[in-house]
Amino acid sequence: xxxxxxxxxxxxxxxxxxxxxxxxxxxxxxxxxxxxxxxxxxxxxxxxxxxxxxxxxxxxxxxxxxxxxxxxxxxxxxxxxxxxxxxxxxxxxxxxxxxxxxxxxxxxxxxxxxxxxxxxxxxxxxxxxxxxxxxxxxxxxxxxxxxxxxxxxxxxxxxxxxxxxxxxxxxxxxxxxxxxxxxxxxxxxxxxxxxxxxxxxxxxxxxxxxxxxxxxxxxxxxxxxxxxxxxxxxxxxxxxxxxxxxxxxxxxxxxxxxxxxxxxxxxxxxxxxxxxxxxxxxxxxxxxxxxxxxxxxxxxxxxxxxxxxxxxxxxxxxxxxxxxxxxxxxxxxxxxxxxxxxxxxxxxxxxxxxxxxxxxxxxxxxxxxxxxxxxxxxxxxxxxxxxxxxxxxxxxxxxxxxxxxxxxxxxxxxxxxxxxxxxxxxxxxxxxxx
Numbered sequence: 207x208x209x210x211x212x213x214x215x216x217x218x219x220x221x222x223x224x225x226x227x228x229x230x231x232x233x234x235x236x237x238x239x240x241x242x243x244x245x246x247x248x249x250x251x252x253x254x255x256x257x258x259x260x261x262x263x264x265x266x267x268x269x270x271x272x273x274x275x276x277x278x279x280x281x282x283x284x285x286x287x288x289x290x291x292x293x294x295x296x297x298x299x300x301x302x303x304x305x306x307x308x309x310x311x312x313x314x315x316x317x318x319x320x321x322x323x324x325x326x327x328x329x330x331x332x333x334x335x336x337x338x339x340x341x342x343x344x345x346x347x348x349x350x351x352x353x354x355x356x357x358x359x360x361x362x363x364x365x366x367x368x369x370x371x372x373x374x375x376x377x378x379x380x381x382x383x384x385x386x387x388x389x390x391x392x393x394x395x396x397x398x399x400x401x402x403x404x405x406x407x408x409x410x411x412x413x414x415x416x417x418x419x420x421x422x423x424x425x426x427x428x429x430x431x432x433x434x435x436x437x438x439x440x441x442x443x444x445x446x447x448x449x450x451x452x453x454x455x456x457x458x459x460x461x462x463x464x465x466x467x468x469x470x471x472x473x474x475x476x477x478x479x480x481x482x483x484x485x486x487x488x489x490x491x492x493x494x495x496x497x498x499x500x501x502x503x504x505x506x507x508x509x510x511x512x513x514x515x516x517x518x519x520x521x522x523x524x525x526x527x528x529x530x531x532x533x534x535x536x537x538x539x540x541x542x543x544x545x546x547x548x549x550x551x552x553x554x555x556x557x558x559x560x561x562x563x564x565x566x567x568x569x570x571x572x573x574x575x576x577x578x579x580x581x582x583x584x585x586x587x588x589x590x591x592x593x594x595x596x597x598x599x600x601x602x603x604x605x606x607x608x609x610x611x612x613x614x615x616x617x618x619x620x621x622x623x624x625x626x627x628x629x630x631x632x633x634x635x636x637x638x639x640x
Contacts, residue, residue: 322380324457325586325639327373332635334367336391336594338438339628344608346434346483347400348407357481357605359398360436367391367440369633373448380454387444391629395436395480406432408485410497414613415543415560417495417551422543422612424487425495431486436604439478440629442596444509446471455515455523456582456639467513473531475572475596477503477627479604484546493545500540501604501621505570507533521583525592527576535570537602538563541609541618553614562618570600578633591634599626 343358373385400406406429412422450467452458458465479501486494511529518524542561543551551560578592602623609617 321378322454322457324375324380324454326375326380328375328385328637328639329372330370330588330590330635330637332369332389332590332633334369334389334391334594334631334633335364336367336394336440336629336631337362337364338394338440338630340436341603341605341625341627343605344409346409346608347429347432348409350402350404350406353400353402355398355400355432355434357434357436357608360434360481361396361398362394362436362438363396364631365391365393369635371637375454381450383448383450385444385446385448387446388442390439390441391631392439394438394440397433397435399431399433401431403430405429405488408432408483408497410609410611412543412551412560412612414554414617415551416554417543417545418493418549420492422495422551424489425492426485428488429485430488433484435482435484437480437482439476439480441474441476441478443474444471446509446511448513455513455517455525455580456588457585458515458517458523463517465515467515469511469513469529471509473505473507473509473529473533473572475503475505475598477505477598477601477603477629481604481608493547495543495545495551498540498542498544499604499607501602501607502538503570503598503601504536504538505531505533505572505598505601506536507531509533509572515580521581523580523582525576525578525580528574530571530573532569532571535568535601535623537566537568537621537623539566539602539604539607539621540564541607543612555614558615560612560618562615564619564621566602566621566623568600568623570598572599573597576633586639588637588639589635590637591632593632594630596629597626598629601625601627603627 340358340360340362343356346355346357348354367390369387369389371385371387373383375381375383405427408426408429411426415422417425446469448467448469450465452462452465455465455467479499481499483497484494485496509529509531511527513525513527516524540561540563542559544560545551552558553560574594574596576592576594578590580588580590582588600623602621603625606622606625612618
């Protein structure tokens, strides 16, 4: 071909090596039968070389304007081990996840190493045994023979109560949680009494009140005996958001023995006082006459706090939970003079019942600290015990609402705030996680 009549070459395959590796181009062709007889002649070598170069140039850019891909007689066997100078990789394209209608999210499997598989729900219950401090008290009788009964003589016993909590952890690493807490102590108080053969004059006296058609003075002077009793109630409701700086305290790793959590939320705290004075006249035909004072503090507002855990043994933790709040206090007070059968005394001036209800709104503060030990029996169960101290300030207590004389509705109205109390006691219970 191309004017060379003595040689016919049919291309079969072409192998190219990258410039840095072999730098050789080999073209193999099958010749006509006389090719092998002249293979050793020098002219053959020259003609073979010229034909090979011409064939290569024709294949790359010639052949009448046809390329290699257009020539049906030319077959590319393979292109192997090409270097960067021969073939450049196409530019990488990563689609914008926010473009179009696609959903932008973390690729599957990216966060597998960070996700926690711990149980998310938690709930627990504890038993409480608590008491509270009391104010000095107010006298309920005139001194007699060196004896004078007062509201503070009731004392405060150690009644039982209950503590319940429920919550759930959120997020891939379970660092955020929402918890609901309720605890309460009921019938907290006591009683004290005095009897005397001599006449006891009660406090308060009621010169402006009649009872069953009789002056109230007849029931409150020359009294044979008195008994003062107290029945208080404590209720606490909380909804908190909790954030753990590291791992959850129940699953602390060996390399980190401590954990700190912050909390913030809403808290409602109730302190209810109920004082009842029973007077037994010397004239038993008159019957008893009671004077009751019920004062209720309803404190509500935002609170902040923390929880510190220290795992000092493989399954034992020491935890401390301080909380603090300043909130509004909706105070109510009800004072009533009545007989045990429910018959109210009446004010002589207007005939209205000797029962007065008063309200007052103030700001109060509350601080609490729980200190306890937790035994993480398994990943799903924990046993705990500890001690709780709650201090409440700028509240009203029934002792402070005790009058010296009942003469009109105004003498029973109004609320005196500004006192404080400390509620404290132990708890023991369990928590389950699922």
